[in-house]
Amino acid sequence: MPDLIFILILTASTAVLIALIRLAVGLLKRPCKKPEAELRVFFDDGCECVEYTLSRLVKSPALKDFRLHITVVDRIGTLESEAWLNELKRKLGFDFIIETEANPDS
Secondary structure, three states, X not given: OHHHHHHHHHHHHHHHHHHHHHHHHHHHOOOOOOOEEEEEEEEOOOOOOHHHHHHHHHOOHHHOOOEEEEEEEEOOOOHHXXXXXXXXXXXXXXXXXXXXXXXXXX
């Protein structure tokens, strides 16, 4: 029984030591300032896959090294489209700017 208690204490202290070392290394590492990238996406009536495409862009490994700023230009300009884009923002967990622009085809 004393051996089991000793092993549990040794395991717990090792796990705490590893966590403290990882925390210290994370604090000591000087983070590199990520370059900024700006992306404009135009949303209109013909965009059935904008949710899928934005989801892939936000989660893309190629863009993880950038401070990504996305602007979605709403060419529909209705209250429904604005509500849908706000819901998409919540669903993706990524904050993007929504601009409203008059549809040139109207």
